[in-house]
Amino acid sequence: MAQYPQSPTMGQMMDRPLLISSIIEHADRYFGSNEIVSRRVEGDIHRYTYRDCHKRARQLANALAGLGVKMGERVGTIAWNGYRHMEAYYAISGSGAVLHTINPRLHPEQVAYIANHAEDQYILFDMTFLPLVEAFASHCNTVKGFILMGDRDRMPATTTIPNLMCYEDLIAANSAEFEWPLFDENAASSLCYTSGTTGNPKGALYSHRSTVLHSYASAMPDSLNVSARDTVLPVVPMFHVNAWGLPYSVPLTGAKMVFPGPALDGKSIYDLFEAEQVTFSAGVPTVWLGLLTYMAQNELKFSSFKRTVIGGSACPPAMMRAFRQQHGVEVVHAWGMTEMSPLGTCGTLQTKHLGLSEEGQMAVLAKQGHAIFGVDMKIVDDAGVELPWDGSTYGNLLVRGPWIISSYFKNEGGDVLVDGWFPTGDVATIDADGYMQITDRSKDVIKSGGEWIGTIDLENIAMAHPAVLQAACIGVFHPKWDERPLLLVVKKTGADVTKEALLAFYEGKIAKWWTPDDIAFIDALPVGATGKILKNKLREQFKDHVLPTA
Numbered sequence: 003m004a005q006y007p008q009s010p011t012m013g014q015m016m017d018r019p020l021l022i023s024s025i026i027e028h029a030d031r032y033f034g035s036n037e038i039v040s041r042r043v044e045g046d047i048h049r050y051t052y053r054d055c056h057k058r059a060r061q062l063a064n065a066l067a068g069l070g071v072k073m074g075e076r077v078g079t080i081a082w083n084g085y086r087h088m089e090a091y092y093a094i095s096g097s098g099a100v101l102h103t104i105n106p107r108l109h110p111e112q113v114a115y116i117a118n119h120a121e122d123q124y125i126l127f128d129m130t131f132l133p134l135v136e137a138f139a140s141h142c143n144t145v146k147g148f149i150l151m152g153d154r155d156r157m158p159a160t161t162t163i164p165n166l167m168c169y170e171d172l173i174a175a176n177s178a179e180f181e182w183p184l185f186d187e188n189a190a191s192s193l194c195y196t197s198g199t200t201g202n203p204k205g206a207l208y209s210h211r212s213t214v215l216h217s218y219a220s221a222m223p224d225s226l227n228v229s230a231r232d233t234v235l236p237v238v239p240m241f242h243v244n245a246w247g248l249p250y251s252v253p254l255t256g257a258k259m260v261f262p263g264p265a266l267d268g269k270s271i272y273d274l275f276e277a278e279q280v281t282f283s284a285g286v287p288t289v290w291l292g293l294l295t296y297m298a299q300n301e302l303k304f305s306s307f308k309r310t311v312i313g314g315s316a317c318p319p320a321m322m323r324a325f326r327q328q329h330g331v332e333v334v335h336a337w338g339m340t341e342m343s344p345l346g347t348c349g350t351l352q353t354k355h356l357g358l359s360e361e362g363q364m365a366v367l368a369k370q371g372h373a374i375f376g377v378d379m380k381i382v383d384d385a386g387v388e389l390p391w392d393g394s395t396y397g398n399l400l401v402r403g404p405w406i407i408s409s410y411f412k413n414e415g416g417d418v419l420v421d422g423w424f425p426t427g428d429v430a431t432i433d434a435d436g437y438m439q440i441t442d443r444s445k446d447v448i449k450s451g452g453e454w455i456g457t458i459d460l461e462n463i464a465m466a467h468p469a470v471l472q473a474a475c476i477g478v479f480h481p482k483w484d485e486r487p488l489l490l491v492v493k494k495t496g497a498d499v500t501k502e503a504l505l506a507f508y509e510g511k512i513a514k515w516w517t518p519d520d521i522a523f524i525d526a527l528p529v530g531a532t533g534k535i536l537k538n539k540l541r542e543q544f545k546d547h548v549l550p551t552a
């Protein structure tokens with residue numbers, strides 16, 4: 003890339019820092035009466051406006067200042083998607099402290115590890131998580147107090163949690179007179195730890211600048227396409243990668259926000275979609291599977307839902323078809339990761355694709371898509387040599403951009419960049435139009451006789467079979483080929499398919515040597531804290547599986 007000249011002529015634009023507080027200020031000033039609706043842990047539905055949210059965020063900011071929280075210090079949250087969590091998002095980052103969202107699905111020991119590593123000063127939590135907090139609180143070295151996000155009458159009569167405070171008492175005791183401070187836009191704003199399936203989790207430390215830029219880019223029409231005419235329900239949790247940035251991009255656009263709280267089963271999500279006339283949502287495939295199954299069982303249709311973003315793991319084309327063809331819902335397949343804030347690519351059509359048949363369009367949409375502006379990507383071989391964009395050559399996927407980490411929090415793991423690029427750990431192809439398709443996570447790829455077999459394709463084919471609910475493919479030991487694919491299948495309730503019939507279903511859809519060597523039917527697939535199927539668990543469980551001899 004060309005070097006900057008020695009003395010560039012500087013632009014003469016205002017140097018206003020890109021700060022997260024400006025998003026909630028904007029929402030208050032320009033969309034103040036637009037609603038935020040929350041299904042609360044208390045069980046009821048709560049409604050208020052962006053103006054109310056901004057006011058309470060300022061009250062919380064005063065409360066945090068009163069507790070002695072300083073710029074740059076971390077404040078943890080363990081909470082569902084809800085209005086109080088949203089207030090914490092703005093109060094903590096807006097006042098210059100760092101919002102540390104903690105995944106409550108982690109083991110108490112891991113939560114304590116993360117809270118200590120982050121040096122959290124306070125932890126705010128939803129009352130659902132009282133037992134979790136009681137389990138790890140005494141292991142926290144830096145936390146000065148815990149704040150239960152509820153009313154006084156929800157406070158436990160006795161508890162082992164040291165210095166437990168009531169959120170609503172803090173809000174009530176503090177004024178809304180608070181000026182959001184101005185500071186360097188590169189200051190840290192929030193911290194999210196990776197899922198850490200191997201080793202300890204590592205922290206991705208976002209900045210105000212990276213968050214605001216990500217919010218602009220992710221709201222664009224060929225990204226999440228959020229506007230003031232939308233009603234958005236983030237199913238993706240605010241405790242993992244900031245709910246894909248929706249708590250920022252939704253108020254930025256003025257859309258109505260609907261928070262589902264802890265109720266993420268098919269019925270609860272469907273009822274909320276209908277009651278609040280949700281137009282747009284975002285989530286991982288496992289959650290949508292619950293919704294689609296519930297709707298199929300009860301022969302239900304959507305009355306307002308138009309578009310959904312699916313990512314976090316590969317969206318099976320069968321799921322995309324169900325949304326598009328049975329429900330008229332557009333699916334945008336997105337890819338990203340904690341280290342990328344998280345959005346990297348989105349799959350949408352271009353003018354030249356509009357004349358294609360439904361199947362032709364599906365072939366484009368099934369890919370993880372093109373980079374959204376701000377993200378650049380490339381694929382390389384193991385020696386780091388860049389590979390062609392031909393849609394079939396696959397290699398290690400590397401990315402760069404202003405909302406991609408340059409190093410982990412506290413420099414854990416040392417230098418992570420390779421010549422300025424972040425290695426994602428994913429294996430992918432990129433076609434001539436720049437559409438990227440994930441073949442696999444590099445550690446999940448099956449190495450058979452020196453060749454690679456991508457498991458996502460194998461799973462997608464199985465999931466297109468009418469009797470299959472979920473499928474996961476892993477490599478198991480083979481004396482001749484080192485590894486061969488074993489397919490693990492969960493059948494739909496009331497449906498049946500034999501191993502032979504399912505193997506025959508692969509014929510003509512894939513190179514013959516990719517076909518799984520065996521299929522095992524199981525009751526459920528293990529799912530991790532971020533909704534992904536835990537293949538390491540499956541590999542452990544089936545490590546002694548003996549494949550049939552050909």
Ligand code: AMP
Pocket residue numbers: 196197243312313314315316317335336337338339340341344370426427428440442443532
């Ligand atoms: P996390 O940091 O927990 O969000 O996980 C990021 C990883 O999830 C990526 O590196 C991918 O391996 C996987 N992932 C995310 N989105 C997709 C997708 N659309 N298709 C396939 N894998 C995905």
